[in-house]
Amino acid sequence: xxxxxxxxxxxxxxxxxxxxxxxxxxxxxxxxxxxxxxxxxxxxxxxxxxxxxxxxxxxxxxxxxxxxxxxxxxxxxxxxxxxxxxxxxxxxxxxxxxxxxxxxxxxxxxxxxxxxxxxxxxxxxxxxxxxxxxxxxxxxxxxxxxxxxxxxxxxxxxxxxxxxxxxxxxxxxxxxxxxxxxxxxxxxxxxxxxxxxxxxxxxxxxxxxxxxxxxxxxxxxxxxxxxxxxxxxxxxxxxxxxxxxxxxxxxxxxxxxxxxxxxxxxxxxxxx
Amino acid sequence: xxxxxxxxxxxxxxxxxxxxxxxxxxxxxxxxxxxxxxxxxxxxxxxxxxxxxxxxxxxxxxxxxxxxxxxxxxxxxxxxxxxxxxxxxxxxxxxxxxxxxxxxxxxxxxxxxxxxxxxxxxxxxxxxxxxxxxxxxxxxxxxxxxxxxxxxxxxxxxxxxxxxxxxxxxxxxxxxxxxxxxxxxxxxxxxxxxxxxxxxxxxxxxxxxxxxxxxxxxxxxxxxxxxxxxxxxxxxxxxxxxxxxxxxxxxxxxxxxxxxxxx
Numbered sequence: 074x075x076x077x078x079x080x081x082x083x084x085x086x087x088x089x090x091x092x093x094x095x096x097x098x099x100x101x102x103x104x105x106x107x108x109x110x111x112x113x114x115x116x117x118x119x120x121x122x123x124x125x126x127x128x129x130x131x132x133x134x135x136x137x138x139x140x141x142x143x144x145x146x147x148x149x150x151x152x153x154x155x156x157x158x159x160x161x162x163x164x165x166x167x168x169x170x171x172x173x174x175x176x177x178x179x180x181x182x183x184x185x186x187x188x189x190x191x192x193x194x195x196x197x198x199x200x201x202x203x204x205x206x207x208x209x210x211x212x213x214x215x216x217x218x219x220x221x222x223x224x225x226x227x228x229x230x231x232x233x234x235x236x237x238x239x240x241x242x243x244x245x246x247x248x249x250x251x252x253x254x255x256x257x258x259x260x261x262x263x264x265x266x267x268x269x270x271x272x273x274x275x276x277x278x279x280x281x282x283x284x285x286x287x288x289x290x291x292x293x294x295x296x297x298x299x300x301x302x303x304x305x306x307x308x309x310x311x312x313x314x315x316x317x318x319x320x321x322x323x324x325x326x327x328x329x330x331x332x333x334x335x336x337x338x339x340x341x342x343x344x345x
Numbered sequence: 346x347x348x349x350x351x352x353x354x355x356x357x358x359x360x361x362x363x364x365x366x367x368x369x370x371x372x373x374x375x376x377x378x379x380x381x382x383x384x385x386x387x388x389x390x391x392x393x394x395x396x397x398x399x400x401x402x403x404x405x406x407x408x409x410x411x412x413x414x415x416x417x418x419x420x421x422x423x424x425x426x427x428x429x430x431x432x433x434x435x436x437x438x439x440x441x442x443x444x445x446x447x448x449x450x451x452x453x454x455x456x457x458x459x460x461x462x463x464x465x466x467x468x469x470x471x472x473x474x475x476x477x478x479x480x481x482x483x484x485x486x487x488x489x490x491x492x493x494x495x496x497x498x499x500x501x502x503x504x505x506x507x508x509x510x511x512x513x514x515x516x517x518x519x520x521x522x523x524x525x526x527x528x529x530x531x532x533x534x535x536x537x538x539x540x541x542x543x544x545x546x547x548x549x550x551x552x553x554x555x556x557x558x559x560x561x562x563x564x565x566x567x568x569x570x571x572x573x574x575x576x577x578x579x580x581x582x583x584x585x586x587x588x589x590x591x592x593x594x595x596x597x598x599x600x601x602x603x604x605x606x607x608x
Binding site for chain 1: 348352355356359361441442445448449452453455
């Protein structure tokens with residue numbers, strides 16, 4: 074029944090709706106580039122969302138864990154074979170995204186008789202200097218875009234554009250502490266908007282010409298603080314630093330829980 | 346699949362000849378007549394804080410010195426090193442494969458490859474390389490040294506060219522200059538006023554420089570120390586904090602104070 078073009082378009086639209094629904098319950102993921110490196114921040118309910126791909130490259134994911142695993146393996150294979158056969162310097166997020174991830178995700182999305190990947194992925198690459206940091210964001214349909222200094226995985230495109238605006242007020246950041254504070258705050262805003270905006274606000278609509286501010290606005294401070302406090306008490310904060318100053322080939326470091334405790338501003342700490 | 350974290354498997358899928366790193370030449374000259382670079386001295390010894398691994402820096406082909414700044418003590422990851430003796434082309438390739446295998450395993454399986462697992466990986470490579478080893482075109486007899494985090498101690502293993510694995514109690518030597526220092530190590534351990542494993546860092550490092558100088562004295566293929574050219578052996582330390590390379594300045598100071606002047 075999908076042979077007719079109209080049917081096919083309808084099927085793809087259904088698929089978008091289905092996928093958009095899947096992400097509304099997901100945890101947003103915030104990525105910021107600052108002087109010392111790149112920080113990736115999210116919360117999890119048991120399954121990690123941030124992974125090491127190569128010496129200077131990390132992956133942040135949102136979606137179904139099994140799909141993320143599959144895609145993570147594809148990236149690991151590609152990165153390590155390339156790094157081994159050519160050189161670690163030839164493994165870049167730009168190539169991983171354009172030649173590796175995007176075609177696979179797009180194909181799975183458009184083959185309407187098969188299941189699509191329920192995954193949104195952000196790839197971050199730390200450079201020798203901050204202007205060489207690279208962030209790439211890919212949606213479940215295979216659309217990807219490069220982002221500068223700030224990256225976000227969230228349920229809808231409108232949240233993404235709203236937070237990109239907000240980020241401009243909060244940057245630049247000069248220390249890991251300030252990167253943590255700002256990322257946590259941005260995460261709080263994204264998480265709040267994701268659960269409070271009407272379900273009609275989807276990837277599809279957000280990416281059309283509708284201005285982001287017409288969909289939603291930044292919530293007030295008390296709402297953000299209570300959202301973060303609530304999540305801190307229920308879920309695990311997950312933070313990874315791609316450390317430009319590690320002095321080693323490998324830059325990926327998961328911040329320990331005790332380290333995180335010292336970085337979380339007291340206003341967000343759950344009341345005891 | 347590669348879901349087990351096996352990088353060799355992934356490489357094979359991409360058409361890389363992992364099982365035939367160095368093909369024996371068909372109908373070529375016999376090993377005795379080919380000028381293959383093999384001269385070397387590498388060794389590892391235990392001391393109070395862990396393990397010291399050292400290698401000279403000369404690469405030779407027959408009686409020709411090819412290069413005087415080779416690094417034969419290669420860091421595979423934060424806690425292990427491979428000191429290579431044998432045909433450099435094959436040895437460097439093995440080190441590269443191992444380095445990537447360990448990384449790939451850690452990143453895909455989200456845990457470090459165990460110390461035993463690392464040893465197995467090296468054995469497997471050496472075994473698959475046996476035909477080339479026997480033909481003489483791909484002979485490699487390395488020393489593997491690392492810190493076993495499960496047991497909390499440094500360990501040394503050495504291999505024959507077919508991949509048999511032996512754990513060294515106190516020290517291991519390999520390469521053309523090794524027979525000289527093997528004798529010295531045996532003597533020092535027995536009658537040298539206490540086992541080498543009880544030495545502190547300063548004494549052990551001095552001892553390492555003296556051993557390398559002795560090896561170079563009797564083996565033309567071993568580089569030894571060339572203070573004029575600022576050329577010192579590569580010496581690495583493996584301890585609970587990981588692998589660290591001693592800077593040339595430290596070796597230079599020790600060499601002029603305690604090796605050159607026969608204190």
